[in-house]
Amino acid sequence: MTDIPKLSVSSYATLQQPAPSRLSRSTQVDLFVVSIIALFTEVMLIRWVPSYERVLAYFTNFILIAAFLGLGLGAMLAGRGRRWIRCQPLLILCLVLICILFNQYVGTGGAQGDTYYTEFGRKVRLWLLAPECLGFFFFIVAVVFMPMGQQIGEGLKIISPPLKGYTINILGSLVGVLAFTVISLLELGPWWWFAVTMFGLLWFVRQDKFWRNLNTTIGVLAIITVWLAGEMYYWTPYSKLAMHPMVEKGNGKWAVGDEMVRLKEVPALRRTLGFNMTVNDDFYQRTMDMSPFSVQIHSNIIGIAEHYNLPFSIRDFSYNDVLIVGAGTGDDVAAALRGGAKHVDAVEIDPGILRLGQIAHPEQPYSDPRVRVCVDDARSFFNRTDRKYDLIVFGFLDAHRLFSSMSSVRLDSFVYTVESFQETRSLLKKDGIVVVQHALGKPYMNMKMYRMLTDAFGAKPYYTENLIGEGTFFAGPGVNKFIASQETADVPAVDPATDDWPFFYLDGHILPPEYRLALEIMALIALVCLLVASQGKMQTVNGHFFFLGAAFLLIETVSVTRLAMLFGSTWVVNSIVFSAILLVVLFANLWTNRITSLNIHLFYVLLATSVAMNFVFPIHLLLRYALAMRLFASMILMASPIFFAAVIFARSYMQTPNVDLAFASNLLGAVIGGLIEYSSLVIGFRHLFLISLGIYALSYVALFLPSRKVAAVCP
Secondary structure, three states: OOOOOOOOHHHHHHHHOOHHHHHHHHHHHHHHHHHHHHHHHHHHHHHHHHHOOHHHHHOHHHHHHHHHHHHHHHHHOOOOOOOHHHHHHHHHHHHHHHHHHHHHHEEEEOOEOOEOOOOOOOOOOEEEEHHHHHHHHHHHHHHHHHHHHHHHHHHHHHOOOHHHHHHHHHHHHHHHHHHHHHHHHOOOOHHHHHHHHHHHHHHHHOOOHHHHHHHHHHHHHHHHHHHHHHOOOEEOOOOEEEEEEEEEEEOOEEEEOOOOOOHHHHHHHHHOOEEEEEEOOEEEEEEEOOOHHHHHHOHHHHHHHHHHHHHHOOOOOOOOEEEEEOOOOOHHHHHHHHOOOOEEEEEEOOHHHHHHHHHHOOOOHHHOOOEEEEEOOHHHHHOOOOOOEEEEEEOOOOOOOEOOOOOOOEOOHHHOOHHHHHHHHHOEEEEEEEEEEOOOOOHHHHHHHHHHHHHHHOOOOEEOOOOOOOOEEEEOOOHHHHOOOOOOOOOOOOOOOOOOOOOOOOOOOOOOHHHHHHHHHHHHHHHHHHHHHOOOOHHHOOHHHHHHHHHHHHHHHHHHHHHHHHHOOOHHHHHHHHHHHHHHHHHHHHHHHHOOOEEHHHHHHHHHHHHHHHHHOOHHHHHHOOHHHHHHHHHHHHHHHHHHHHHHHHHHHHHOOOHHHHHHHHHHHHHHHHHHHHHHHHHOOOOHHHHHHHHHHHHHHHHOOOOOOOOOEEO
């Protein structure tokens, strides 16, 4: 054990006097840095982990909830035991290795609930059910975030006044979101993401040579591992893509090649038959030369070509203006050009997929002057275009992932709603037609699509196949005129997907058994971890802050979901929304810190009123207005409860004697809020406002329990 040098009284006094100032500045910087890294790492893992464990792409909010759990548990450990932040790089490296091993050796069994994908005969060593896999990663990710949570808790505990520390935490979180947004704009690969995190973590061992050298080595290993695992892939803002060339097999046959195409080899694909694309190692798109000459040579692409050509084979129909949403790499666009379209608007949400189509599609449809390309969400495009169309084609839009870690809604969910089809109806010319093609996995999806198109257009659609198999649907005023042989059917009662309940892939207002089991496993893990962290003393959880966290998560979720519906589900919109929420919270902190008195009863009334207004206000009415008016109205409507809730939290936080436990309790409450969010699968999103209202009422009651120290009217 190293001897501690002895100091004289005068020497001790001399050293002691400036220490508080130095300690305060250092603690504030530490808190700011760890807040940046925590939020940056949270977004990074939400992007990266699902690319190696595919089922998590449908449950990215599980990673977010796990991060909340880890940060909350870590904050409870503030001032207790070692500074675990020194072990943070090792934990991240372990998570990286686990994800890569899962990708190679572990399969997740079958389609679960509304999650549809297949393993295509993968040969793996171990099979897990989806709830087992989700529970495992929920625990692992929570453990990864605990050291950062401990570091945040220690900073909040030391910094005075308390609200100053919380403001620094929010400001650092905002910087973390913006930093990852910039990296995404620069289209940097995941090895850059991990480099930022690992480099940032060296700040906390800067004065310890052993840990600095060890963590530098671990960081380099993690970055190299991520690079080796992903350098053959093409990383877009949404997914990990891989391309395999189509190869000739003789006698006019073709097959998918085994070798992955390197990025520098992509331009050469335009001189081949085409390529096969996977997303997170799951089949996604097949891009092929389906020109008449190619079809004559390759007999086994006739059926595929007929499928794409079908919307453009209507007799005596004028294809003057065509809109294709979900244009992908360009197969639908190429079919439109072959069908004689004079103008094509091609809308694709993923700029990476679009770029690959521009570079590598054998027919080069995006180079045709008749084509106008737009990188946007379909709903966003519907609400801002002023063009009318003869034909609107919905391509294969299944994006294989959620649009946001804050919600259980998939990236394409708001495209397949009754309101979305009603918007397309308004974009049609007098005799226009809408064509919907979808790789439908279940018979009830065909029935649901049939019902939704009937509700949106006021007439039964035409379909090419019976409702048991996959089909192409035709709807709109031009169907009766140009498709003489009408086929209609009476389908059983099904629940149509709407903007409030946008779960097209779900068979009714139910919580699938697999979801319920996964949520039960997560709740059990959270409870056990909480008991361990609190040493069995559940009373250490502050009920007031716990309920504030749960309700705020629900409000935040509904706000993100509604704004996605109003302005699009793109990653750019998500980044702006998350940044705006943090800015509202930051403004609430600064405002609360300046006022001399605050009647907390009044702010609870204002909070309840704003939540009730969001519940009763028909949000779809905003779609009728111009972008500026829609933005202003939606921000006022949805920012109000966030602001009032943030003011209540800030004032309570200023008065609590244990800010680290208050912060931890708030995050643990967010975990429960994340679990409750899945009730939207049954009741829709609007009714989450009522649940949040009830939880806020519990926070109000908890505020005035005898054990609480916060005054009703804060001076």
